[in-house]
Amino acid sequence: MKNKNKNNLPIELSIESIAFEGVALARKDGVVHFVRRAIPEEIVLAKVTKKRKRYLECEVMEVLKSSPNRVLPKCKHFGVCGGCSWQHLDYPEQLKWKERTVLETLKHLGKITPEIINNIIPSEPVYNYRNKMEFSFGPSRWLTTKEIDSGEKIVQKDFALGLHIPERFDKVLDISECPIAPEISIKILDRIRAQALMFGCKAYNTATHEGFLRNVVIRNSLSYQETMCILITDNPKETCDEDFLKWFETEFVEEFKDTSIIHAVNTSFSPVAIGIPKLLNGKTHLIEEILGIKYKISPFSFFQTNSYQLNPFVSKIIRIAELETSNTVWDLYCGTGSISLPIARKINKIIGLELSESSIEDAKENAKLNEIDNVDFFSFDLHSKEFWSFASELPKPDAIILDPPRSGSHENLLKLLKSVSPAKLVYVSCNPATLARDCQFLSDNFYLKEIQAIDMFPQTYHVETIALLLNKEK
Template identity: 30%
Template sequence: MSDVLNIESLDLEARGIARRDGKVVFVEGALPGERVTAVTLRRKPSYETARVDEVLRPSSQRVVPRCPHFGVCGGCAMQHLEPSTQVAIKQRSLEDTFWHVGKLRPARVLAPLQGPTWGYRYRARLSVRVVPKKGGVLVGFHERKSSFVADMRECHVLPRHVSDLLLPLREMIGSMSAPDRMPQIEVSLGDGVTALVLRHLLPLTDGDIAILRAFAARHNVQWWLQAKGPDTVHALEPEHNDALSYTMPEFGLRMPYRPTDFTQVNHAINRAMVSRALKLLEVQPTDRVADLFCGLGNFTLPLATQGREAVGVEGSKALTDRAYDAASRHGLGDRTSFATLNLFEVDAHWLRSLGYFDRMLIDPPREGAHAVSQALAELAHEERPRRIVYVSCNPATLARDAAILVHEGGYLLKSAGVINMFPHTGHVESIAVFETLDAAGVLEVKERARQRAIQAAADAVAAEEAKLAAAAEKAAAKQAATDAYLARVAAEAEAQQ
């Protein structure tokens, strides 16, 4: 049975949010301002999920999805929403998260960073499944909220020539010796190069290799093979080992990488993001700058073109070694250095050991930079970077870390804004700028944080004491009831004698 609902807003899974009898209802396929009929999919004590049955009053921002697989394929969530409105929703989500998680509002909201909305995805992991009921081999993304592979014949967020490979890849995999033991193909595009990484669980036959080479020649791609973990990845043709790269013309850089390395999905937005980050950081020629979670040096090398020294820190030595090689090839070896360290376990002592940094760039994974933020908050005014630019792929951890920097460390949240790295998805990439207060202001914030910590500890002790007192009172009452019962039983027994 369908219910009529008025949609108030949208969550980051692109589900409309309605309320019915005081309960939140998440409605797949509905947009803010719409009146819809919806069929309930699941009921929980505090919320329900539903799916649109009919749109009675459509939103002015509703558009016809470009991809025929939208709604089934899990690659996109917002194709039915006008692209600029997608960005506005992400910006609102970022601001709301800053407030709800960190009790913060940026002093200035940056204009969204936007780029191409179609054909932007230069990295993708395509699943491969043999499904006889659907005609054989499927190659594509997973279906929405499912482990099944979508029956995809085209994909509009992939570059056109990669989308055109979906059906030929099906045919190719189906002709190989063990198609059911080839679970995925990773796509990685560089400047003028399309690399495909075939994951195979059984050794390839000579016939398989011949098929791959013929496909590569026909479609102008390079094959890489992965038999086990990431360390086993290698080019089918040795001359392709160093062919994959992306460029950052503004800084005169060519960044080589391997197809399974982490690089940004959207090369156009990455170039714009690096440019904006460096402008916001305001690096001076005499500055020593840190780049934490540096990876292959995506920010480190551009920073080295502007400052006195750029120090990149990353958890993988293989990545920092290759970042330094790239710096050396560009003549930046004397202006860069790299350290390998688990940045999820650092402290203020470690930060001090690296020496003073005028400015710092932080670009963590979704887990954020909690330990780094706590360490920065502990530094005295004269020990700390004056300005920090934080690039985030998770608004919740950014807001958490921002709260530490501001409420415990004495930094100001000067500005923040979204980066639309993944159009048509709910993914929110963002950038934030922090600037330290003066020495007196830092001391004042630290003292307030200390007093809050003391009060919180006292409140915790009081709460524990109250809990113990309540437990003791309950035990005493129970014992009293038991004693009274035993006394009554004894009295009744005595009366019967």
């Protein structure tokens, strides 16, 4: 790409649309510019932050002409923290662009247009909706531009408790507010941060594997209004570490006595927020409900993060699937059974399959808890060639539901779906791009009948999609 702006001077851009991963798009001199924190119909002054072979990445310096859809972000960390990249966009516009992203991605990447397009289901509420927040300790606090430019002495550079900076996993932004988290979260963070600093504890360094404090995970049950706090540390190495743990096990527990409190130890080099848990107060798990089904949520188990949307989300899957009481269904990537168990009460048999052994154990416990006996759960690598042999021994399904991770399904599994050839597939996706790719791969055997977008992640560009694919021969 020929560089016509060798001195990297600010450039004026007219924003046309929103593109990949929620970033605004502009064109100038035939070159595509991706502009963070801009909105369609705006004219902005931007600076180039990265030069790619086919496009430029930019940051807004000044909004010269503001869109009527621009709103004041609720969080003071907006623009630095990567958690909520759309807080500046009016919520109805968020919904419009999420829906448009799904449809355009299916059209351009998958070469597919669904027969039925349902209106996106909005979230209520749009703040304080997350039932799980994972915060990290860091030995290198992210310094904001405002802080650096202030000229004031910078203190506490080697300790932070908050969220990682986008594309900089080594840097953590100290968080003093988070409007998408449960309201108790910041109170808990503030207490833990203050005491850690007072005792002089060190944050764990993922590069050198030194330090003590690793993560704070906060989970919340909407159905029962209960909270769980999990502190994850390495083994104590210094006196200050032991003193901090004594405070956490006594004074912190007393202050938050209505909260389930767990201390987990992680001595591995893995940055994943997990560890061997020890209950200090309350319960070992939370209980959440979906359509009258109770779910045990253990400290580190996966569960959809927006409890407010769970009932409409699962209800829509059931409605789109249009299952009959005599049906047998496979639920692939079933997790802890959040889709399997409500469906089990409406059909003859459901089989849940998932790689994670801990999730399968939770799913089995949830089935027992709800006295549901027409469901079988198995732990298996769905992407492996060996799964073909295992699947051949299972009852033939009338329908298959799959809810893969963001990376989508594996080609081995997609080939199996073609071979098994059920009457219908219900594909649940959190990534329009991999949904489009997989639907296109299946298009020789299945056609896309219906699409339903649902907003599980307000203030972000992420969107959940339910797709109904029908067998062309049935």
